[in-house]
Structures are given as structure tokens and as C-alpha cells.
Amino acid sequence: MPTRRDLLAFLAAASTALLSDRALAQAIDLSPEQPGRVRAARDEEAIRLIAKDARFARDGVFTVANNTGRFPFGGYASDTKTVIGAEPDIAQLVADALGRRLEIVPTSWADWPLGVSSGRFDAVISNVTVTEQRKEKFDFSTYRKDLLGFYVKKSNPLVIRDPRDVAGLKIIVSSGTNQEQILLRWNDQNVKAGLKPIDVQYYDDDVVLYLALDSGRADAYLGPNALLSFKAAQEGRTRLAGNFSGGWPVLAEIAVTTRKGAGLADAITRAINTQIRNGNYAKALARWNLSAEAIEESRTNPPGLPRA
Structure with a gap:
């Protein structure tokens, strides 16, 4: 295996080329204003699919947990306090479609399961892969390939x-x-x-x-x-x-995750499919260079990765 000393010898020669490449790189908007964030119209059919006994964490709000740990999934904007990223963009599309204001709650990976199960959050949108074990406690609405x-x-x-x-x-x-x-x-x-x-x-x-x-x-x-x-x-x-x-040879998908039986999954799946059809979904992924991970259709509780 090449050693650090061997490879650092290439550093001086590579520096000029690397600086040139960076100058040509695609700009990623990390501003708190996010002028390019895609917004959606109300989806009345999706709203009708919300179960009559569904309870949201807050009236008029779609409360979403996000593990603001790494871009492009989610992180802090240049003001160090506004949460932005690909997952917040998807959350915004779903919130808009459901006619609710979005609230992103920064949450550690270890804490989201209890937060969703207890009703503190309506959903987690934070690169969660569908697995058969997780389906025992949560419902899923897929939105991206893993x-x-x-x-x-x-x-x-x-x-x-x-x-x-x-x-x-x-x-x-x-x-x-x-x-x-x-x-x-x-x-x-x-x-x-x-x-x-x-x-x-x-x-x-x-x-x-x-x-x-x-x-x-x-x-x-x-x-x-x-x-x-x-x-x-x-x-x-x-x-x-x-x-x-990521589950090769089994398909692995990332999904909006809600409490099992909360009555939200079918509505969220419908909302995502509307955004897929009208092109907003593709625009949201393209902002973060994630077009390769686009799905053709959102599904509720599809087969997940099998238990180990």
C-alpha cells in the first residue's frame, strides 16, 4: 500500500491543477436564505389521505427531525444556525404539499427513533434506509435510492x-x-x-x-x-x-419515516409522487448533485433490507 510519504511527494506538482479544478467547480448555495429552494403547492388529495385520527406534534406544522451532521443530507448554513440541505428540501416539499409550515429539529441519530415513536416529531427525514426490522416500529414513504x-x-x-x-x-x-x-x-x-x-x-x-x-x-x-x-x-x-x-444485490431505499400507524405515510407518499410528476422533486435533488439517486415512484412500506 502506498505510504503517506510516497504520496505527499506528489503534492507540489498537483497543487496548481487542483486549484484550477476548484475554480471550475459547481457552486453550492450554503446561504441561510436558500433562494433556490423548490417550493410546492398544496396537494388536496394528499391532505385527504391524512388519517382522521392522525395527530401532529404541533397544529399547522410538519415537525421533522434531521441529523444535521453532514452535507448534502443536512447541515448549517453560513449563518451557523439555519438548517439546510437535501433532506430539508424534501421536507419542505412535503410540508408545502400537506399545507403545513415546516419546522426542522436538529436531532442526533440515536435520538430520532424515540422522538418519532413518542410523537415529539411527525417524521424523520435524515437518510434513513428502509429495513425489515425498522418496519416493525415505523412507516416509510420512499424518496431516494440508497x-x-x-x-x-x-x-x-x-x-x-x-x-x-x-x-x-x-x-x-x-x-x-x-x-x-x-x-x-x-x-x-x-x-x-x-x-x-x-x-x-x-x-x-x-x-x-x-x-x-x-x-x-x-x-x-x-x-x-x-x-x-x-x-x-x-x-x-x-x-x-x-x-x-447500498444493499447490493438487494434494492435499498431512503424514506420519510413516521410512527407505525400514525396515519401519515399514505399522505406523504402521495405528496412525494405529486412532486415527482410535476418536476419539483428532480429540481430539489439536482440542487445537491443527487440526481443519480432519484426514484421513479414513492412507495409506502416497500420491502426493506433483510435482517442480518
């Missing part, structure tokens, strides 16, 4: 569509992750088929990792698509070469 992505140097023409395409390549992945397990399964599959093994590389330092891509010491980096897509849009140094489900 994808992993291969990212390469922007000038690299590599395309990755299936496991055979990574045979013999130098792939960076984080140790102990879901994507590492999938990549190693792909490698085993390829070797058994007589193909070249993957050269799996691990780095603890992002500076060194991206220098490896820039210098050609690595061909691609495999990680959560949303995070790497946002970084690509910010810095302009990498591009998507291919992606696949």
Missing part, C-alpha cells in the same frame, strides 16, 4: 457497470464498511471467474486518498454516493463512474 458510487479523477474515462468492470483495478475503500464487504464479494466473484483480482487500497487521510486518484496510483474510490457526489460538485476534481445499491 446508492454507493465509484468516483474517479475527472479526466478518467472509466465506466463501471458491474463487478467485472473492476477486475484488475486499484480501488480505494474504507475499512469495516458496507461498501468494503460488497467490494470484497465482487473480488471473490471475479477471481472465481478467472478475472484479475482487485488491488484494494485503504487510506485514513483524505488528502492522501485524493492524491492517489490524481496521480493514478488508484483508479477509483468507492463510497456513499451522496457524500462523494456532493464533494465532486464542490471541488470539481472527481466524477461518478458508476453506482449501485
